[in-house]
Amino acid sequence: MSPEAKIATLSPQDVSPQLEHTREPQGYLAEIQGLKTHEIAYNPAGPFDILDKKTGNMRTVLPVRVESANSHFSDPNMPYDPRIHIAKRVSNNGTWRLVGPEYPGLEDPSVAFIDNNIVLSGVRAKDPDGKIRIRTEFYAGKDLANLEHVADIPG
Numbered sequence: 001m002s003p004e005a006k007i008a009t010l011s012p013q014d015v016s017p018q019l020e021h022t023r024e025p026q027g028y029l030a031e032i033q034g035l036k037t038h039e040i041a042y043n044p045a046g047p048f049d050i051l052d053k054k055t056g057n058m059r060t061v062l063p064v065r066v067e068s069a070n071s072h073f074s075d076p077n078m079p080y081d082p083r084i085h086i087a088k089r090v091s092n093n094g095t096w097r098l099v100g101p102e103y104p105g106l107e108d109p110s111v112a113f114i115d116n117n118i119v120l121s122g123v124r125a126k127d128p129d130g131k132i133r134i135r136t137e138f139y140a141g142k143d144l145a146n147l148e149h150v151a152d153i154p155g
Contacts, residue, residue, distance in 0.1 A: 030062075032087055034098030038069045041098075045109040047089070050118070050144065060089040061144065062096055063109035063120060073125060082107040084122045086144055101144060106137060114140070120147055 032041040044064040052059045066085045072078035084103040087096035106122030113119065119140045127133050135154050139147035 028094050031095045032064065032066075032098065033090065033095065034087075035066065039066055040069050041066045041085070041087075043108055045111045048111060048113075053143065053145075061099075062087045062089070063111055064096075065107045065109065066098070066102075067107075076130070080126060082125075084109045084120070101147070103139070117141060118144060118147065119150075120144075 030041075030044075035041060041064045044062050047060050047062045049058045049060050051057075063084055064087055065082055067082040068079055070078055071081050073080050082105065084106045085098050086100060086102070088099045089095075090097050103120070103122055105124050105126070105128065107125065108123045110121045111118065112121075117140045119138060121136055121138045123134065123136050125132065125134050135152045137149060138151040138153075140150045141147040
């Protein structure tokens with residue numbers, strides 16, 4: 001960049017002076033039980049309630065991205081092992097436990113409900129052979145244990 005070049009950026013206050021004054025902190029750090037040593041869980045979708053067929057009770061679940069702490073997308077010498085995993089709420093104080101199912105190779109979960117079906121989506125950035133091919137995959141079904149792959153879209 002030349003010495004006279006400058007980068008102009010807008011702060012949130014420049015866009016909306018009230019933004020920082022009215023914005024309340026949101027979210028919390030959750031404890032995720034069931035992670036292996038050196039794994040991290042982050043970037044969850046929103047929690048939702050489903051019927052637990054074993055107990056007949058409603059339970060709150062959380063789709064979350066899980067991977068090794070040293071997982072690295074762009075370095076071929078490092079592992080890249082993201083997966084979407086389903087966690088269930090253990091307590092109301094922010095504790096969750098991984099219970100499955102899991103979706104290897106997918107990251108950044110999202111959930112919608114269409115015609116009484118759960119629709120889970122996630123981004124696959126690499127094919128199993130390591131070739132970069134970013135696409136969003138969609139899985140749908142009546143319950144989390146029986147979601148079927150229904151579509152892919154590029155990007």
